Amino acid sequence: GFEDALGREGVQVIGKYDIGDSVELAYTTTLQVLEENPDLKGIFATNQISAEGVNKALLESGKYDTVAFFAIDSSNALNEGMEKGAVKGVAVQMPFNMGYMGIKAAVDLAKGNAVAKEIDTGFAFVTKENMRQEEIQKLIYPFV
Numbered sequence: 001g002f003e004d005a006l007g008r009e010g011v012q013v014i015g016k017y018d019i020g021d022s023v024e025l026a027y028t029t030t031l032q033v034l035e036e037n038p039d040l041k042g043i044f045a046t047n048q049i050s051a052e053g054v055n056k057a058l059l060e061s062g063k064y065d066t067v068a069f070f071a072i073d074s075s076n077a078l079n080e081g082m083e084k085g086a087v088k089g090v091a092v093q094m095p096f097n098m099g100y101m102g103i104k105a106a107v108d109l110a111k112g113n114a115v116a117k118e119i120d121t122g123f124a125f126v127t128k129e130n131m132r133q134e135e136i137q138k139l140i141y142p143f144v
Contacts, residue, residue, distance in 0.1 A: 002044075014040070019050050026053020034063055041068060048073035051090070055081035074126065074140040082128050089127045092139045097121040 003013055014037060019026040026045070030053060034040060043058075045051035051071035055078055058064040064086035071078065071090045081087040098121045105115045130136050 011042075017050075019053065021049055023049055023053045023056070026050040027056045028053075030054045030057035031061065034058075034061055034067070041066075043067060043069045045069070045071040047071075048075050048078070051075075051087075052077045055086050058086040059084060079131065079140050082126070082131060085128065089125055091123050092126050092136075094122040094124070094139070095142065 006013060015033070017026075017029050017033070019029055026049065030043070033043075034057065040063075043054050045054050048071075051073065052075060054069055054071070058067060058069055059081060064081075064084070068088050069086060070088055074090050074092045078087050078090060082090070101119050101121050105119060108115050124136060124139055126136055126140060131140060
């Protein structure tokens with residue numbers, strides 16, 4: 001669905017890269033992709049681990065001014081990258097909603113009630129411009 005939506009907008013996907021669970025592999029892969037594609041316009045990382053590697057590569061290479069980088073999930077490294085301008089935005093999950101709605105669905109099932117196959121727990125899109133708002137702070141710094 002993601003690639004289909006990009007295609008409808010005329011965005012060409014040059015590749016998908018599996019970095020497993022390694023920030024270092026995401027970092028080195030991103031450096032290689034940047035070198036092989038000097039006109040690259042954007043990168044999307046689908047999880048925190050890959051995003052941290054991309055963030056590191058963009059900061060080190062200085063290409064964050066020309067490559068738009070978006071990701072899923074948040075971390076201190078990504079929040080710092082957002083402040084520096086390397087990360088343009090992240091979609092952050094709503095952990096309270098996930099827990100509450102998950103337990104509610106389990107209780108409903110246990111009582112024999114019907115439960116939707118898909119439950120939208122929501123998300124927030126965080127940017128440098130809104131990352132200081134109180135509600136966003138609670139999502140990107142949940143243990144503070």
